Amino acid sequence: MSAAEKLTPMMQQYFEVKRGLPANTLLLFRLGDFYEMFFEDAEIGSRLLGITLTRRQDTPMCGIPHHAAENYVGKLLAAGKKVALCDQAEPAKAGKLVRRQVTRILSPGTTLAASQLDAAKNHYLCALTLDAAGLHAAWLDLSTGEFRLATDPRPENLLPVLTALDPAELVLIEGQLEKWQAAPHEQHAVHALHHFCEGRLCSVLPGYHFEVADGARTVMAALGVLNLQGFGLAHTHPALGAAGAAVHYATENLCAKPENLRSLQEYRSTRTLLLDPATLRNLEIFASTRGTREASLLGAIDRTTTAAGSRLLERWLAAPALDLLEIQRRQTAVGEFVAQPGDLAQVRELLGKVRDIPRILSRLQNRLRNPRELGGVRDTLAQIPPIAAALDLLDAHLVGHHGGAVSYIRSRLTDLPALRDLLGRGLDDNLPNDLQEGNYIRPGYDAELDRLRGLTTDNKSWLAELERKEQERSGIRSLKVRYTSVFGYYIEITKANLASVPADYVRKQTTASGERFVTEELKLKEKEIFSAEEKSLARELELFTALVAAVLDESVALSTTADALAELDVLAGWAVLAREWDYCRPTLDEGDTLTITDGRHPVVEQMMKTERLGLAGSHTFVPNDTGLASTESQIQLLTGPNMAGKSTYIRQVALITLMAQVGCWVPAKACRVGLVDRIFSRVGASDDLARGNSTFMVEMNETANILNNTTDRSLIILDEIGRGTSTYDGLSIAWAVVEHLHRDADRGPRTLFATHYQELTQLEKHLPRLKNWSVAVKEWNDDIVFVRRVVPGAADRSYGIQVARLAGLPLAVIDRAKTILAQLESDDVTVTLPAVPLAKPKKKITVTPTDDAQMDLL
Numbered sequence: 001m002s003a004a005e006k007l008t009p010m011m012q013q014y015f016e017v018k019r020g021l022p023a024n025t026l027l028l029f030r031l032g033d034f035y036e037m038f039f040e041d042a043e044i045g046s047r048l049l050g051i052t053l054t055r056r057q058d059t060p061m062c063g064i065p066h067h068a069a070e071n072y073v074g075k076l077l078a079a080g081k082k083v084a085l086c087d088q089a090e091p092a093k094a095g096k097l098v099r100r101q102v103t104r105i106l107s108p109g110t111t112l113a114a115s116q117l118d119a120a121k122n123h124y125l126c127a128l129t130l131d132a133a134g135l136h137a138a139w140l141d142l143s144t145g146e147f148r149l150a151t152d153p154r155p156e157n158l159l160p161v162l163t164a165l166d167p168a169e170l171v172l173i174e175g176q177l178e179k180w181q182a183a184p185h186e187q188h189a190v191h192a193l194h195h196f197c198e199g200r201l202c203s204v205l206p207g208y209h210f211e212v213a214d215g216a217r218t219v220m221a222a223l224g225v226l227n228l229q230g231f232g233l234a235h236t237h238p239a240l241g242a243a244g245a246a247v248h249y250a251t252e253n254l255c256a257k258p259e260n261l262r263s264l265q266e267y268r269s270t271r272t273l274l275l276d277p278a279t280l281r282n283l284e285i286f287a288s289t290r291g292t293r294e295a296s297l298l299g300a301i302d303r304t305t306t307a308a309g310s311r312l313l314e315r316w317l318a319a320p321a322l323d324l325l326e327i328q329r330r331q332t333a334v335g336e337f338v339a340q341p342g343d344l345a346q347v348r349e350l351l352g353k354v355r356d357i358p359r360i361l362s363r364l365q366n367r368l369r370n371p372r373e374l375g376g377v378r379d380t381l382a383q384i385p386p387i388a389a390a391l392d393l394l395d396a397h398l399v400g401h402h403g404g405a406v407s408y409i410r411s412r413l414t415d416l417p418a419l420r421d422l423l424g425r426g427l428d429d430n431l432p433n434d435l436q437e438g439n440y441i442r443p444g445y446d447a448e449l450d451r452l453r454g455l456t457t458d459n460k461s462w463l464a465e466l467e468r469k470e471q472e473r474s475g476i477r478s479l480k481v482r483y484t485s486v487f488g489y490y491i492e493i494t495k496a497n498l499a500s501v502p503a504d505y506v507r508k509q510t511t512a513s514g515e516r517f518v519t520e521e522l523k524l525k526e527k528e529i530f531s532a533e534e535k536s537l538a539r540e541l542e543l544f545t546a547l548v549a550a551v552l553d554e555s556v557a558l559s560t561t562a563d564a565l566a567e568l569d570v571l572a573g574w575a576v577l578a579r580e581w582d583y584c585r586p587t588l589d590e591g592d593t594l595t596i597t598d599g600r601h602p603v604v605e606q607m608m609k610t611e612r613l614g615l616a617g618s619h620t621f622v623p624n625d626t627g628l629a630s631t632e633s634q635i636q637l638l639t640g641p642n643m644a645g646k647s648t649y650i651r652q653v654a655l656i657t658l659m660a661q662v663g664c665w666v667p668a669k670a671c672r673v674g675l676v677d678r679i680f681s682r683v684g685a686s687d688d689l690a691r692g693n694s695t696f697m698v699e700m701n702e703t704a705n706i707l708n709n710t711t712d713r714s715l716i717i718l719d720e721i722g723r724g725t726s727t728y729d730g731l732s733i734a735w736a737v738v739e740h741l742h743r744d745a746d747r748g749p750r751t752l753f754a755t756h757y758q759e760l761t762q763l764e765k766h767l768p769r770l771k772n773w774s775v776a777v778k779e780w781n782d783d784i785v786f787v788r789r790v791v792p793g794a795a796d797r798s799y800g801i802q803v804a805r806l807a808g809l810p811l812a813v814i815d816r817a818k819t820i821l822a823q824l825e826s827d828d829v830t831v832t833l834p835a836v837p838l839a840k841p842k843k844k845i846t847v848t849p850t851d852d853a854q855m856d857l858l
C-alpha cells in the first residue's frame with residue numbers, strides 16, 4: 001500500500017489481520033451481517049463463488065451473508081483454498097472501531113462442519129518428513145479425533161497406506177516438495193513420494209516445527225498426558241516431529257488447541273496387509289477406474305447404514321490387519337448375524353437411527369455447537385437399550401453354536417441413562433441448526449426460561465392488540481405494526497392514508513409505498529421485548545452449555561460406544577451381503593496356500609446381475625477354482641483368448657484374498673487363505689504422460705516395485721507384462737520376470753500371471769512350481785464361444801482374430817489378417833501383397849450366447 005496514511009482505521013485493522021495469516025489464505029472479514037473479502041481475495045472469491053465483485057473507493061470487494069457462510073466456505077474449501085474467518089470480538093458501538101480477531105482458519109484438512117465433510121469418508125490431515133532414517137508421517141482426523149503416526153526406513157512400505165487414507169491436506173517442511181521433485185531419477189522412493197504429494201493440497205511450515213523433541217512436547221500437551229508410555233511410544237520416536245507439526249497446524253487453524261485428541265497410535269506396516277498405490281488403483285478398491293465408488297470393491301461390500309460404519313470400513317480396507325485372532329473375531333461376528341436373520345434385521349433397523357456420534361463429539365469439543373447435533377446424541381442414546389437388547393436376544397438364540405463375538409461388541413456399548421434422561425427432558429423435539437434461533441430447550445425444563453418466554457408471548461399479543469387499537473383510533477384499516485432487524489418495531493402507513501396519521505406519531509422512515517412511524521408507547525415496549533428476548537436467549541444458551549458439558553463429561557464412554565456401533569454396522573452389513581450373495585466364511589491360517597472353490601468376482605458378479613453386462617450374452621457369473629501354494633503350485637501361468645476372462649479371474653483371486661483378510665466373508669463355496677503380507681498387481685496399461693512417463697515406463701516401474709519388495713508371503717497378480725514394447729523385448733522381460741519369481745529353490749510368492757505370450761507356457765517344463773492354466777473357449781465352425789472356465793493346461797492358440805471380428809472389425813481386414821497369420825505361422829515371414837481386390841466375406845457373423853447346457857449338447 002503506497003500511501004499508508006490514507007488507510008481508514010478499519011483497513012489498517014484489515015491489513016494487520018491479513019499479515020498474520022499463512023500465505024494463500026482468503027480472509028473473510030466480518031462487517032455487520034456480512035463477511036467481506038477485499039482486493040485480490042475478493043477477485044478470487046467472487047470468481048470461485050460466482051458472486052458480484054464491487055468497488056468502493058477503488059477497493060475491489062465482495063461479501064457473503066454471515067448466516068450462509070458455511071455453504072460458501074465449503075465451496076472455497078472444495079476449490080482447494082484456505083479461508084480465515086475474522087469476527088467481531090465485541091458488540092458494535094456507533095462511531096467506534098470494533099475489535100476483530102481471527103476465530104478460525106478453515107482448510108480442507110482441518111474443517112469440521114458437517115456440510116464440508118463427506119459423512120462416509122475419513123478426513124485426514126497428514127504431516128510428512130523424509131530424512132536419512134526414512135519416511136515419517138502423522139495423520140489426524142480432527143472430525144473424529146483419530147491420531148496416528150508411523151515411521152519406516154523404506155518409504156515404499158508407508159506410502160501404500162497413506163495413499164489408501166487419501167488425506168485431504170498435507171503438511172510439509174517449506175521447500176521440501178521442490179527438493180523431492182528435483183531428486184535424481186533413480187531415487188524412485190523419493191519420486192513416488194513426490195507423486196503422492198502432487199495434486200494434493202500441501203501446506204508448509206518452517207522446519208523447526210518438525211523437531212522431534214518439540215513435537216513430543218506439543219503432542220503430550222494436546223493429549224493432556226505427561227509422557228507417551230501409555231501409547232507405547234518413546235519420546236524419541238522419529239515421527240513425533242511430524243505429529244507435532246500436525247498438531248501445531250491444527251491448533252493454528254482452530255485458533256485453539258484441538259480438544260478431541262485422546263490417543264496416539266503407532267501404525268506399523270508389518271502388522272498390516274499392504275496394498276501399494278498401483279494395486280489400489282488397478283484392483284479398483286476405493287474407486288473404479290471411472291472414479292466412481294459404485295463399481296469399486298468398497299462399493300460392492302459396503303452395506304453399512306451409519307456414516308461412522310462406512311468410515312470404519314474404509315479404514316479396515318486401507319490397512320487390513322494381519323492379526324489372525326482379530327480377523328477371526330470379525331468373521332465369527334458375521335457368522336452369528338448370518339445365523340440369525342431375524343435378529344440381524346432388527347439390529348440393522350435400530351442402527352439406521354444412530355447418528356454420527358464421533359463427528360458430533362468432535363464438533364462439540366472444538367466449539368462448533370448446534371442444538372440439532374446435540375439432539376443427535378439424544379437420539380442415539382435412545383437406541384442403545386434396544387440395540388443391546390436385540391444383541392442379547394441374538395446371543396440367546398445362538399446357544400449351542402459357539403458364539404460370543406457379537407456379545408463381545410455388545411459389552412462395549414455403554415448405556416448412559418442419566419444423560420439420556422437429561423437430554424430427553426432438556427431438548428425440544430424439533431431443533432434448529434443455529435443457536436441464535438432459540439426455542440431448542442423444552443418448555444417445562446427450566447422455570448426461569450419459561451418465565452422469560454412467557455413475557456415474550458405476552459408481548460406478542462400486546463403488539464396485536466396495539467395494531468387493533470391504533471387502527472381504530474386512526475381509522476386506517478391498513479395500518480400495520482411491523483418489525484425488521486434494522487429498524488425494530490414500527491407502525492406502517494400507506495401513502496394514501498398519510499393524511500389521517502395521528503399527531504403523536506413520530507416519523508422514522510419513508511419507503512416507496514408509505515411511511516414508518518413510532519410512538520412513545522411502542523418504543524418503550526420495544527425495549528421491554530428486546531430485553532425479554534435477549535434474556536430468554538441468554539438463559540437458553542446457558543442451559544444448552546450445561547447440556548453440552550454433561551455430554552462432554554461422558555465423551556469417553558460415548559466414543560467407545562460409537563466405535564462399537566460402527567463395528568456392529570460393518571459386520572451386520574457383511575452378514576447381509578453374505579446372505580444376499582451366498583458368501584462363505586474363509587479359513588485363515590499361517591500356511592502358504594491359497595485355495596478357492598467356486599470363486600467369483602465380487603464386483604463383476606453384482607454388476608452382471610444389475611446391469612446385464614457381458615458381450616457374450618451371459619448374465620450369470622461363472623465361478624472358478626484356484627489352488628496356489630508357495631512351495632508347490634506357486635505360479636499359475638494363465639493363457640487364453642482375448643475377452644476370455646483372464647483379467648477378471650486373476651483380479652477376483654486378489655479381491656477374495658483381501659476380503660478374507662479384512663474379516664469379510666467371500667464370494668466362493670470354500671476358501672482357505674494362508675495370510676498374505678502384501679498384494680501386488682500389475683494390471684492393464686495406465687498412462688502417466690503428464691509426468692513424462694510412457695505407458696511402458698509405468699509398467700516397468702510397477703514391475704520393478706513388485707520384484708524389489710515382494711516376500712514369500714506376498715500375492716502377485718500380473719497381467720500381460722511386457723505388452724507395451726516390441727514382441728521380443730516384451731516376451732524376454734516377461735520370461736525373465738517369471739524366472740525371477742521362481743528363483744528360490746523351494747518357495748516363492750504366490751503368483752497369477754496372465755499372458756498372451758504362448759511361448760511362456762514352455763516354462764512349465766523348466767520351473768517345477770509353475771503350472772499352466774487357461775481360460776477355455778468353445779469353437780464352433782469359425783465362431784468362438786466364451787465359457788469362462790479356468791482349466792489346467794495351456795491354451796493352444798489365442799483367437800485374437802475371432803475376437804477382433806466380434807468387436808466389429810471390417811470383414812475385409814479380418815480375412816486379410818487370417819491370410820497373414822497363416823503365412824506367419826508357416827514360418828514364412830514374407831507376406832505376399834494381394835494382386836487383386838479382396839473378396840467380399842460371404843458369411844454373416846453371429847454372436848452365440850453362452851449357454852453351457854446347450855453347448856454341452858454339441
Ligand SMILES: Nc1ncnc2c1ncn2[C@@H]1O[C@H](COP(=O)(O)OP(=O)(O)OP(=O)(O)O)[C@@H](O)[C@H]1O
Pocket residue numbers: 604613614615618620621622623640641642643644645646647648649788
Ligand atoms: N467368470 C466369468 N463369468 C461371466 N463373465 C465373465 C467372467 N469372467 C469374465 N467375464 C466377462 O468377460 C469380459 C472379459 O473378461 P476379461 O477382461 O477378464 O478378459 P481377458 O481374458 O482378460 O481379455 P484380454 O486378454 O482381452 O484383456 C468381462 O468384461 C466380463 O464381463
